[in-house]
Amino acid sequence: MSYRKILKELRKTFPQPVSDKIHDSYFVHSIMSALNQVDDLKTRLPFLGDIITEDFDVAKKAKLPEHISTVEEVTSELVGYLRGMTIFGHPRTQQNVIGPTTIPSLIGVLLASLHNPNLGWDEYSRMVAYAEVEVVGISSQLVGYNPEKSGGVFTFGGTATTLYGVKIGLEKACPDTIKKGTPENVVVFVSDTAHYCATNITGWLGIGTDNLITIPTTVENEIDLVLLEENIRETLKDGKKIAAIIATMGTTDAFGLDDLLQIVALRESIVEEFELDYKPHIHADAVIGWAWSVFNDYDIEENTLNFRPRTIRAIAGACRRIQHLHLADSIGIDFHKTGFTPYISSLVLVKDQADLDMLKRSPEQMPYLYHYGQYRPGMYTLETSRAGTGPLSALANLRLFGQEGLRAILGHIVEMTQLLREHLGGHASTTVLNSGNFGTVTLFRAYPLGIDTFDIKRQEFEDPAYRESLLLHNEYNREVFQYVNAEAMEGRGVFISTTDCYRKTSYGEPIVALKSYILSPFVDEDDVKMVVDKVLEAGEKVGENVNPDRTE
Numbered sequence: 001m002s003y004r005k006i007l008k009e010l011r012k013t014f015p016q017p018v019s020d021k022i023h024d025s026y027f028v029h030s031i032m033s034a035l036n037q038v039d040d041l042k043t044r045l046p047f048l049g050d051i052i053t054e055d056f057d058v059a060k061k062a063k064l065p066e067h068i069s070t071v072e073e074v075t076s077e078l079v080g081y082l083r084g085m086t087i088f089g090h091p092r093t094q095q096n097v098i099g100p101t102t103i104p105s106l107i108g109v110l111l112a113s114l115h116n117p118n119l120g121w122d123e124y125s126r127m128v129a130y131a132e133v134e135v136v137g138i139s140s141q142l143v144g145y146n147p148e149k150s151g152g153v154f155t156f157g158g159t160a161t162t163l164y165g166v167k168i169g170l171e172k173a174c175p176d177t178i179k180k181g182t183p184e185n186v187v188v189f190v191s192d193t194a195h196y197c198a199t200n201i202t203g204w205l206g207i208g209t210d211n212l213i214t215i216p217t218t219v220e221n222e223i224d225l226v227l228l229e230e231n232i233r234e235t236l237k238d239g240k241k242i243a244a245i246i247a248t249m250g251t252t253d254a255f256g257l258d259d260l261l262q263i264v265a266l267r268e269s270i271v272e273e274f275e276l277d278y279k280p281h282i283h284a285d286a287v288i289g290w291a292w293s294v295f296n297d298y299d300i301e302e303n304t305l306n307f308r309p310r311t312i313r314a315i316a317g318a319c320r321r322i323q324h325l326h327l328a329d330s331i332g333i334d335f336h337k338t339g340f341t342p343y344i345s346s347l348v349l350v351k352d353q354a355d356l357d358m359l360k361r362s363p364e365q366m367p368y369l370y371h372y373g374q375y376r377p378g379m380y381t382l383e384t385s386r387a388g389t390g391p392l393s394a395l396a397n398l399r400l401f402g403q404e405g406l407r408a409i410l411g412h413i414v415e416m417t418q419l420l421r422e423h424l425g426g427h428a429s430t431t432v433l434n435s436g437n438f439g440t441v442t443l444f445r446a447y448p449l450g451i452d453t454f455d456i457k458r459q460e461f462e463d464p465a466y467r468e469s470l471l472l473h474n475e476y477n478r479e480v481f482q483y484v485n486a487e488a489m490e491g492r493g494v495f496i497s498t499t500d501c502y503r504k505t506s507y508g509e510p511i512v513a514l515k516s517y518i519l520s521p522f523v524d525e526d527d528v529k530m531v532v533d534k535v536l537e538a539g540e541k542v543g544e545n546v547n548p549d550r551t552e
Contacts, residue, residue: 006068013071015114030071031110037079045491046090049083091522092494094531097252097288097337097441099519101393104400105341108392117388119154120378121370128388129375131395138398139333139349142293143286144326151353153377154346154390158287159197160382161332161348162246166201167382168330168350169244169281171358178359182206187235189213190246191223193256193503195285198246207243220436221256221503222321223247229266236270242280249322250289253499253515255439257321260284264327284328287346288439291338292322294406305407310422311415317438329355335394338410338519345390356380413440413518416528420516423532429539430532431457433502433513443502443513446480446535447473464507474512476542481514483538484531493534494527 016023041049086093089100117125119132136152139145155161166188170177174186186207190198192214202212213235215228228245235242245267247258264282271279295315303312325331328351335345350356359380363370370376378384401409417440424430424444431453433443447453451473460470478498487493497517501510516531 009068030075034075034079037076038082041082046087046093046495048085048087051084086495089520089522091520091524091527092488093520094516094518095495095497096517097519099337099340101342102340102397102400104396105393108396109342109389112388112392119386119388120381120384122373122375125388128392132391133375135347135391135394135398136349139347143290143331143349145349145351149353150349150351151356152347152349153381154386155348156383157344157346158332158334159200161287161346162197162283162285163201164348165281165283165330165332166244167205168355168358169283170205172278172281173241173243185240186243187211187213187240188244188246189215189228189231189242191215191217191248191258193217193221193251193253194246194248195252217256221251221254221434223258225259225262225266232270236274244281244283247282247284247328249284249286249325250439253502254434254443255288255437255441257289257318260321260324260327281329284325284331286325287332287334288337289318289322290331290333291406291410292318293325294403295319296323298407305411307411308415310418311411314414314418314438315411335397339394339397341393341397345394409521412521413523416518416523417442419525420528420531423529427532427536428453430535440519441515441517443515445473445477445513446539448476448539461505467507467509470505470509477512477514479542480535480538483541484534487534494531496531
């Protein structure tokens with residue numbers, strides 16, 4: 001067959017460059033066919049089709065086909081790769097910080113993918129670049145930045161938002177590092193419950209993981225300010241420089257919120273006392289917590305949305321920290337978490353656009369680009385190719401929700417979280433570990449009957465004499481999780497998750513915890529109650545093996 005005949009068939013597999021109603025109908029039909037096939041995989045269970053045991057060694061042997069295929073054949077094959085995928089919008093999925101996606105945000109991804117804009121330059125992205133600037137403006141107003149001075153870009157994930165923050169801080173502390181390389185006498189501060197991406201970042205930037213100073217956290221899972229100050233002072237006295245202080249505004253495991261107000265105050269006093277010629281950069285890792293900014297001007301007393309008192313208190317508890325986001329020099333925002341967009345939609349926001357300009361490359365390095373146009377972020381972004389999917393999906397949901405919608409959906413999942421904690425608190429064998437945190441994640445432990453769950457938490461956390469008890473109950477909670485998970489696989493429960501180290505005890509042992517992360521707007525009280533019912537049922541099944549002499 002001549003290549004022309006093959007090309008004729010291949011042209012049919014592309015969206016047509018000029019309007020063609022017949023082919024356009026075929027394009028829409030192809031998408032509908034894919035969606036229908038996905039819908040056929042749905043059952044009453046919170047995952048698609050059957051869970052397949054993958055053999056990745058077989059995958060390595062995959063080969064390029066000899067001949068072309070059809071849209072229909074490839075579509076069916078692609079749908080098959082979704083078998084076993086968790087449905088994160090399902091009310092019986094409470095696994096981790098992965099949210100469901102709205103229809104407009106999916107359309108945003110489709111439209112951006114359809115015409116493939118590159119956000120490096122407005123010449124290659126046109127109004128999609130405008131959408132990015134709009135989202136930067138909306139987000140700036142939301143967190144309290146001045147939109148006329150702030151800046152920001154979408155990037156490849158939450159890790160990248162912190163990477164930008166630390167890189168900017170590195171340039172402030174050690175000017176021209178971008179040209180001369182990273183000096184050895186520079187450090188980064190972060191809490192011990194912060195995201196592990198800080199380790200990646202210090203490693204990849206050449207700062208070195210040995211120069212990442214991890215500060216212990218309080219029982220509320222926020223950075224210990226006394227220890228932070230002590231370590232900062234010691235660092236400066238040793239002649240080292242501070243590239244960045246990473247403030248975590250919503251930890252992944254417990255939704256711990258660092259006291260940003262006090263961190264900034266500490267930074268200011270240290271700069272004055274040590275007469276520093278730079279200000280250590282403060283980056284707020286708010287990839288989860290940013291969304292609570294929508295409550296900054298919500299009248300808690302009037303409570304027009306009629307949230308329950310415990311929900312209002314939880315919202316107020318989060319906002320007492322989140323309201324200070326504007327004090328940070330840069331902020332990480334993930335719309336694909338608490339903004340309900342598809343992966344990846346991550347925005348790094350800077351208080352001053354000049355901070356991003358510190359990362360600019362010289363025009364001579366890019367002779368074929370940026371000769372004209374108003375918007376040229378590719379001159380300073382790490383990426384040379386940036387898709388338009390993130391901004392369009394984020395803008396779709398910001399337009400869709402507005403203030404009231406985002407408040408309603410966040411308030412609902414906070415309310416469901418508070419209900420879960422009420423149910424857990426109503427049983428003698430379960431106890432909440434992060435009751436002082438106010439997000440949508442609940443970390444809890446289960447114990448065999450006869451254990452005093454009021455005292456055991458403190459004893460296991462503080463007293464080395466309880467090490468054996470801790471380790472025994474760690475294993476107990478792992479077994480409870482396995483039972484609950486197995487029941488969910490059969491459609492008789494709710495998918496939750498677990499963490500091998502909620503935090504460490506005072507004597508260095510990890511505390512295993514069960515975890516419910518509520519992000520679906522479809523979760524309601526019955527789904528919450530089922531979590532507790534299954535945990536208690538699991539306790540009856542596995543408890544005899546752990547505490548055979550318990551008293552009933």
